[in-house]
Amino acid sequence: MAIVGLRNLVYAPLLTDPSEGKATYGAVKPFAPAITAGVETAQESATQYADNGPIDVMTQIGETTLSLTVDEIPMEVLAEILGQEIKKGVIAYKQSAVGPYLALGFAGNKSDGNERVVWLTKGRFSIPSDEWNTKTDSPEFQNQEIEGTFIRRDADEVFKIVGDTAVAEFAPYREEFFEEVFDYTKLDTPIV
Template sequence: MAIVGLQDIVYAKLIKDDKTGVQYEEVKPFAPAITAQVETAQESATQYADNGPIAVITQTGETTLTLTVDEIPLDVLADILGYELKNGVLIYKQDVVPPYVALGFKGNKSSGGMRYVWLYKGRFSVPSDEWNTKTDSPEFQNQEITGTFVRRDYDKVFKVTADTDIPEFAPYMDTFFDSVFDLSVLDGTGS
């Protein structure tokens, strides 16, 4: 089935990720969705011996997310970039290290179902801005932002996806985005 839509981008700041567990802040709305492109880097190497290939190894690298949205609110930019928002003024500082965040969204499927996605640990870079003068014909200037996502230290997971048209997913469908999806619920050990 093909993906035919995108909606409901949300995020949560990662506050703990070590061998004892993982913890996030509350889930918040991000910005109205236009496009999301998710690319995970993978490199393969083939071992040759006895005049032929005998083994292949694959290494999964970082995941790059490119989002195009209507407009990212200043409070969201401050939150995901680690900047200060003071009296309606977003203060960009060069030495600020953005916090790690999780990002989730939904995609409509041609089957009528939905694809749900969480990227668990990433940092965003300052978005590009484009400003154009008004002309006789109105033209929207959307905002694009890029994030780089990696695996969590706790369990090495970097992404989860789920489909609403798979019956086994039904118990988790209504709460999937209430908090960052806790994989322990799949084993019956989570909240």
Template structure:
């Protein structure tokens, strides 16, 4: 049966450390209340012609641009994901700060009660732009947005998604966000092997 995504929730993140082909994630933590998310993965294709016609299509997948709209990013989270330092509520913004690599996760909710879970596994956020507007007779919410760029890990994976409407996913639904999803679970089920992925679990659950 066809269904549709009608909601968005549970924005989380985890720090990423890579060492060669091995990578490790930290604890999964809340990011901010989620109003909207735009995820745009660039692709490029080139058609090769021979014998007066197209014969081959060469394609490649590039970076993924993410725009997050939220009510407010907690200052501690904002400082961390942009590589800044916060002391007693004060951030002294530095131009030479280096944002950490993180994984970003969220949940799309469907009208039939199913969910689609998403992990973007490696990316950095830039300093957000801010719009300010004076208060008028009718209050108007002024939301915050932040943009990030996400790329592939050393194992070539750039995104992991799971959908509870697909048979077999139920065993992952409640633990998808306990940690950044370990894809070796899938390869062990199918009898395959892969390089080691280390994760640190959190106490948080899936949406």
């Protein structure tokens, strides 16, 4: 089934990402009303040749680029995801600020009524682009575009978690998928 919608754009700050153990996250918070989300994961392939022909193929997965178009990112969210300080509704952007790592989640509605749900587990955002236009006779919305770069977690090398509500075995996890950054290891535990 085709994806026909986008909703529930949320994020959670990454608190710890040890090389052994589990990554931990802060509370899941709303990001902004979503319009579009483009996710592209870089991949490079190389082919080994011997005896006058190909004998092996190796693929390396790289960073994942997220391009979002949203209605408007609230100032508090913007300050938090960019590592900037907000005072009384004002952000004075500092060049030295470093945004925190965070996870970003969203749901894509499918044409059959089900959903494809996604968490990107570790990434940072760049300062969004803005565009302002003068008013004309007909209203024209100006949206915000922001890009993020996501990588694998150190704890388990996971960079993306995807669930599909059309799969019957996913039903017990549907409601909790966005309560926190989904812990895929619970899939190994039998449901009682």
